[in-house]
Amino acid sequence: MSFFRKLFGCKGKGIKRQPPSTEMNDALQKLRSTEQLLREKRGVLEKNIKKEQATVKKNVNKNKQVSLNALNRKKCYEKQLSQNDSMLSTVIKQQSTLEIENTKNIVVDVLSSTSSAVKKANQNVNIDDIHNMVDDIATSQEFSQEISEAICNPARLETDEDEEKLLQKELKNLELAKFEEQVGNEY
Numbered sequence: 001m002s003f004f005r006k007l008f009g010c011k012g013k014g015i016k017r018q019p020p021s022t023e024m025n026d027a028l029q030k031l032r033s034t035e036q037l038l039r040e041k042r043g044v045l046e047k048n049i050k051k052e053q054a055t056v057k058k059n060v061n062k063n064k065q066v067s068l069n070a071l072n073r074k075k076c077y078e079k080q081l082s083q084n085d086s087m088l089s090t091v092i093k094q095q096s097t098l099e100i101e102n103t104k105n106i107v108v109d110v111l112s113s114t115s116s117a118v119k120k121a122n123q124n125v126n127i128d129d130i131h132n133m134v135d136d137i138a139t140s141q142e143f144s145q146e147i148s149e150a151i152c153n154p155a156r157l158e159t160d161e162d163e164e165k166l167l168q169k170e171l172k173n174l175e176l177a178k179f180e181e182q183v184g185n186e187y
Contacts (some may be wrong), residue, residue, distance in 0.1 A: 032097040
């Protein structure tokens with residue numbers, strides 16, 4: 001854990017990150033200007049190579065020494081172009097890496113601020129209060145349901161007593177019918 005604190009410059013428990021540093025922005029700007037310079041140099045070298053190629057073709061039959069000198073300069077320019085392309089590739093990779101790191105820093109900053117906002121939002125929340133609130137809501141819903149049933153069935157008590165009496169009479173009638181059937185089967 002301390003390795004990460006040292007690496008990311010954190011002290012204590014909370015992550016306190018600074019916005020993308022001016023160093024990073026300066027480095028990105030320098031890389032962009034270096035990339036531009038190398039691209040311009042590449043264009044000049046390619047132009048010089050074409051020029052020396054034309055000199056070689058022009059003097060190949062007339063003046064061999066001029067052609068050889070132009071060929072040597074052309075090879076020198078090609079070598080410089082190769083080195084320039086290697087440097088350009090390295091600069092582009094560094095620029096890409098720095099931009100990725102910049103993006104990572106921004107994401108970490110957003111996650112950090114989000115985390116602290118969630119902590120602040122949950123700071124005043126007590127789980128017991130939430131359980132009490134849920135219980136109160138359930139009680140209110142039960143009470144509301146009882147009121148709704150009372151309104152919809154105002155004569156519910158009378159109906160329940162009448163239904164109970166009817167069921168008892170029906171049960172007695174069934175018992176009598178079964179008894180009569182048994183007695184009828186015996187005789």
